[in-house]
Amino acid sequence: MNLYPILLDSRPSYLEGSRSSLLLVPLGTGTLLDHLRARLSAVSLNSLAVCPTFEPDPDYVARVQRIYPQARVIAGAHALDGYLARLEPSDWLFMVDPRCFPADGLDPESLLHHTSADPRWARHLVALDASVTGTKEHVDVDREGRVRRIQRYYDAVTWPFASGVACSLLPCSCRLAGRELDLGSLADLRLSLAGRGVPSRDLPMPGGALDLSEERGLLALSERFILEATTGTGRGAQAAAPLFVGNHVVIHRSARIVGPVVLHEGVVVEENATILGPALLGAGVRVGPNAVVAQSMVAPGISVGADWVIRHRAVFADLPANPPALRDPASGGYHPAPGPGPVDTAEQIERRSRYPPLKHALDLTLSLLMLLVLSPVLALIAILVRLDSKGSALYGHLREGQGGKVFRCWKFRTMVTGAAALERQLKAQSQVDGPQFKIERDPRVTRVGHMLRRSNLDELPQILNVLRGQMSFVGPRPSPFRENQLCVPWREGRLSVRPGITGLWQVCRHDRDQGDFHQWIQYDLLYVRHQSWLVDLKILLATVIALAGRGHVPLEWIIPKSQLRQVGLEEPGPPIG
Amino acid sequence: MDGSVRSSLQGVILAGSYQWSEVGFDRLLPRPLLPVAHRPLASYALRWLDEGGISGAVVCANAGSRALRARLSSQAPRGMNLTFQEDPTPRGPAGCVRDAWFGSNVETVVVVDGTTIPVVDLQAVLDAHFRSGAAVTVVVDAAPAQPGRPGIQTPSGVFVFDRRALELVADRGFQDIKENLIPHLYKAGELVATFGVPAATPRVINASTYLSVNQWTVEQLAEKGEELPGYFALGDLQAHPTARLALDAVIVGPVLVGPQVRVDSGATIVGPATIGFGAIIGAGAMVSRSAVWRRSVIGAEAVVDRCVVADQAYVAAKAVLMGTVAAERAPRPAAAPTDRERSPRFANLAGLVRRPIVP
Numbered sequence: 001m002n003l004y005p006i007l008l009d010s011r012p013s014y015l016e017g018s019r020s021s022l023l024l025v026p027l028g029t030g031t032l033l034d035h036l037r038a039r040l041s042a043v044s045l046n047s048l049a050v051c052p053t054f055e056p057d058p059d060y061v062a063r064v065q066r067i068y069p070q071a072r073v074i075a076g077a078h079a080l081d082g083y084l085a086r087l088e089p090s091d092w093l094f095m096v097d098p099r100c101f102p103a104d105g106l107d108p109e110s111l112l113h114h115t116s117a118d119p120r121w122a123r124h125l126v127a128l129d130a131s132v133t134g135t136k137e138h139v140d141v142d143r144e145g146r147v148r149r150i151q152r153y154y155d156a157v158t159w160p161f162a163s164g165v166a167c168s169l170l171p172c173s174c175r176l177a178g179r180e181l182d183l184g185s186l187a188d189l190r191l192s193l194a195g196r197g198v199p200s201r202d203l204p205m206p207g208g209a210l211d212l213s214e215e216r217g218l219l220a221l222s223e224r225f226i227l228e229a230t231t232g233t234g235r236g237a238q239a240a241a242p243l244f245v246g247n248h249v250v251i252h253r254s255a256r257i258v259g260p261v262v263l264h265e266g267v268v269v270e271e272n273a274t275i276l277g278p279a280l281l282g283a284g285v286r287v288g289p290n291a292v293v294a295q296s297m298v299a300p301g302i303s304v305g306a307d308w309v310i311r312h313r314a315v316f317a318d319l320p321a322n323p324p325a326l327r328d329p330a331s332g333g334y335h336p337a338p339g340p341g342p343v344d345t346a347e348q349i350e351r352r353s354r355y356p357p358l359k360h361a362l363d364l365t366l367s368l369l370m371l372l373v374l375s376p377v378l379a380l381i382a383i384l385v386r387l388d389s390k391g392s393a394l395y396g397h398l399r400e401g402q403g404g405k406v407f408r409c410w411k412f413r414t415m416v417t418g419a420a421a422l423e424r425q426l427k428a429q430s431q432v433d434g435p436q437f438k439i440e441r442d443p444r445v446t447r448v449g450h451m452l453r454r455s456n457l458d459e460l461p462q463i464l465n466v467l468r469g470q471m472s473f474v475g476p477r478p479s480p481f482r483e484n485q486l487c488v489p490w491r492e493g494r495l496s497v498r499p500g501i502t503g504l505w506q507v508c509r510h511d512r513d514q515g516d517f518h519q520w521i522q523y524d525l526l527y528v529r530h531q532s533w534l535v536d537l538k539i540l541l542a543t544v545i546a547l548a549g550r551g552h553v554p555l556e557w558i559i560p561k562s563q564l565r566q567v568g569l570e571e572p573g574p575p576i577g
Numbered sequence: 578m579d580g581s582v583r584s585s586l587q588g589v590i591l592a593g594s595y596q597w598s599e600v601g602f603d604r605l606l607p608r609p610l611l612p613v614a615h616r617p618l619a620s621y622a623l624r625w626l627d628e629g630g631i632s633g634a635v636v637c638a639n640a641g642s643r644a645l646r647a648r649l650s651s652q653a654p655r656g657m658n659l660t661f662q663e664d665p666t667p668r669g670p671a672g673c674v675r676d677a678w679f680g681s682n683v684e685t686v687v688v689v690d691g692t693t694i695p696v697v698d699l700q701a702v703l704d705a706h707f708r709s710g711a712a713v714t715v716v717v718d719a720a721p722a723q724p725g726r727p728g729i730q731t732p733s734g735v736f737v738f739d740r741r742a743l744e745l746v747a748d749r750g751f752q753d754i755k756e757n758l759i760p761h762l763y764k765a766g767e768l769v770a771t772f773g774v775p776a777a778t779p780r781v782i783n784a785s786t787y788l789s790v791n792q793w794t795v796e797q798l799a800e801k802g803e804e805l806p807g808y809f810a811l812g813d814l815q816a817h818p819t820a821r822l823a824l825d826a827v828i829v830g831p832v833l834v835g836p837q838v839r840v841d842s843g844a845t846i847v848g849p850a851t852i853g854f855g856a857i858i859g860a861g862a863m864v865s866r867s868a869v870w871r872r873s874v875i876g877a878e879a880v881v882d883r884c885v886v887a888d889q890a891y892v893a894a895k896a897v898l899m900g901t902v903a904a905e906r907a908p909r910p911a912a913a914p915t916d917r918e919r920s921p922r923f924a925n926l927a928g929l930v931r932r933p934i935v936p
Contacts, residue, residue, distance in 0.1 A: 129729070137755065139717050139730040139771060147715055147769035150732055150755035161729055227899065258845060258863045259880045259897075274827060276847055276863060278882070294829045294847045295865060295882075311830045311847065333776040334696070334793045341785020342602070342885055342900045487669065487753065521667050521751065 018316035028225030080178030100164030122200035127209035230260035399478035414449030475500025588634035592691030629699025672752035690734030733778035799831035
């Protein structure tokens with residue numbers, strides 16, 4: 001695949017008044033252009049083309065070529081036509097718009113190796129609106145403005161609203177025209193291609209995107225680069241001393257530099273100045289006496305006057321002689337911080353239970369043993385089911401397993417074929433609240449089915465699921481999709497572990513068939529919070545007791561009250577603080 | 578609004594929590610009690626209701642009811658009648674609202690999610706609700722439509738219920754607003770209206786959003802010039818008079834310093850940040866964009882950026898923590914702090930605050 005990379009260059013609002021553009025912004029030890037060029041050189045040997053979306057200054061070309069001499073600057077639709085004329089139909093364009101920058105870093109390989117339905121399709125790396133927890137809610141309104149429902153979307157990938165396109169892989173065979181490529185953003189290009197009927201494929205970006213058309217997005221990206229440059233591993237590691245890129249950096253003895261700071265060539269820091277990291281000072285920046293530059297980025301050539309305070313800003317424009325306070329650009333509206341947030345310290349992660357992998361290993365061995373031992377019993381039941389009614393012996397219902405992964409939960413078929421259609425008619429007779437569907441004498445159940453259900457033998461084929469690693473012996477019940485929509489914390493709790501054949505609810509609940517929904521939630525959450533091998537063992541014992549007909553087991557026997565983990569709370573102190 | 582209408586209004590704050598998570602941050606405190614600018618998160622909803630003219634509120638919580646009652650009762654605005662309701666078995670949001678309302682003669686109930694800080698004008702919402710005659714009004718954060726993407730409306734956590742909507746909620750079992758009640762109302766032909774807010778509503782979902790909300794609140798306090806009761810404001814710094822800050826400490830940006838905090842020589846605090854009751858910031862340390870909770874200790878020369886330092890946590894000297902939830906306690910009892918650098922009078926601190934020069 002012969003790739004021709006094209007970088008879109010733009011001038012976001014915070015760059016107004018400066019001569020710089022987004023690709024020329026200093027980032028880490030170089031510029032954004034350097035970084036992207038390094039990334040793209042891994043997939044293409046052809047030289048990079050830069051396509052400005054604004055009207056470039058006369059010396060723009062010179063500045064770009066000073067960083068990267070082989071770059072071609074293509075400005076305007078006409079020039080793009082000329083560029084495209086030299087390409088073959090079998091060539092591909094790889095266009096990158098840095099304004100939508102993947103939070104995990106730009107990985108061109110992901111687009112190339114993405115298996116799409118047809119290798120001739122265009123491909124786009126799309127940023128989907130992903131909320132921090134992965135749950136997103138959308139108010140569904142009908143034409144008159146009445147709310148129909150509030151729809152919850154759980155998986156970031158199924159949230160259908162794209163918020164930007166980071167890069168696009170376009171075949172030249174789809175008759176691209178200069179004016180189409182000159183639309184100004186890859187999102188518009190994607191729409192235009194779709195409108196023209198060019199088949200394309202969206203690849204969702206894992207981990208979200210940073211919006212570099214906003215100052216806070218650029219600062220977040222810059223901090224990431226600074227951390228990588230100074231520590232090498234990014235977060236949490238010991239930060240080294242400030243990083244000097246180039247020579248002639250002059251720092252006064254009384255100046256203070258705290259935290260990870262990158263200083264480019266020719267930076268001068270005068271007396272009593274303070275630089276607080278993560279910060280970046282571009283080439284030739286001069287920081288006056290007593291000034292404070294706190295966690296900011298200062299573009300090359302800017303002078304920071306005496307006594308100034310710059311906090312959380314990206315400074316590109318020359319500042320006037322009498323400086324006003326440089327405050328946060330927050331206009332009063334609330335914006336969650338871009339990028340991933342705080343994670344637990346390493347010790348907390350280690351302290352998390354090591355039991356789940358052990359449990360998984362135990363499950364696999366035990367299920368293999370049980371399968372070998374019980375195979376004649378399973379075969380017998382299968383024959384009985386097939387004799388009793390028409391249809392297969394096993395019935396696999398789609399359920400959500402750990403992490404939301406869908407799998408088929410196998411059971412012996414206890415209902416007549418086509419029972420799902422009858423369910424709707426009988427739904428009015430459902431005798432429990434919540435999303436379950438249980439009727440005392442369900443008319444769709446076969447005779448053998450009744451016996452299997454009463455003795456719980458219809459659940460036996462789930463040993464196959466355990467063997468495949470989709471389920472475990474002990475855990476919350478595997479739930480159909482509909483039931484999981486109801487209560488978000490319950491859903492998250494349930495899906496954090498493998499579902500089980502038996503569980504806390506089955507052994508502890510008081511009334512067998514009329515189990516209330518709220519009890520279900522409580523028991524599931526209790527189990528998830530108190531997982532341990534002892535609890536699992538007790539539940540298995542209790543299951544045997546229950547199957548033998550001895551009734552249910554009180555909760556205190558499985559999880560003693562003393563071990564019930566409550567959230568830690570201190571004594572209340574003074575009313576504020 | 579006249580008194581007769583006011584008495585037929587009631588507020589309900591949904592502050593329930595299902596604490597199952599193994600994630601460290603979720604186990605520190607129930608979410609409605611997280612300290613945002615030194616006040617519990619749920620108290621913002623209470624104050625918002627009070628400012629909107631509602632005189633009585635019911636706080637619905639499950640397992641954390643006792644703790645909520647202990648912390649929030651003192652935070653309730655004067656003149657507000659606060660009751661706490663615990664559901665022994667999960668009733669769900671709609672179920673809790675119904676139980677809170679049942680037995681009273683209240684006509685309209687304003688429901689607020691206890692983990693949000695509502696920014697919408699309550700009077701405007703109520704006016705729109707009464708004018709439209711809706712059974713339920715959902716306040717939404719409306720993101721405007723862009724080319725290739727329709728306008729997105731996300732519920733912001735505030736609902737206004739009319740009594741006829743509450744009558745439809747069953748009196749037992751888990752009842753959800755979004756999944757049960759609203760589709761039910763739509764099928765019954767009742768109007769469920771929306772009220773759009775252009776700005777996003779701050780909401781705490783996890784550690785990252787907690788820090789964002791905390792920072793936003795501190796910035797708002799500084800921007801509006803509001804002072805917390807009992808605190809002194811000095812530029813963007815708000816400090817309690819019992820705090821002791823060394824004369825050569827550097828404070829940049831909006832920072833909240835709580836009672837009995839000690840900031841040692843050469844330490845730097847970059848806002849927006851909050852330093853809780855009794856915390857100790859060691860000499861030469863830098864704390865930026867973080868929430869430092871009560872009685873924690875940050876060792877000398879440490880760098881703490883974008884972190885949550887939990888109650889009584891200990892950050893070792895010279896440690897570098899970025900984007901972390903620090904909750905480990907000190908390995909052995911911390912040495913008694915020496916009081917060498919003490920600035921007894923608050924007035925001496927005028928020089929240490931690096932205040933931006935306002936034109």
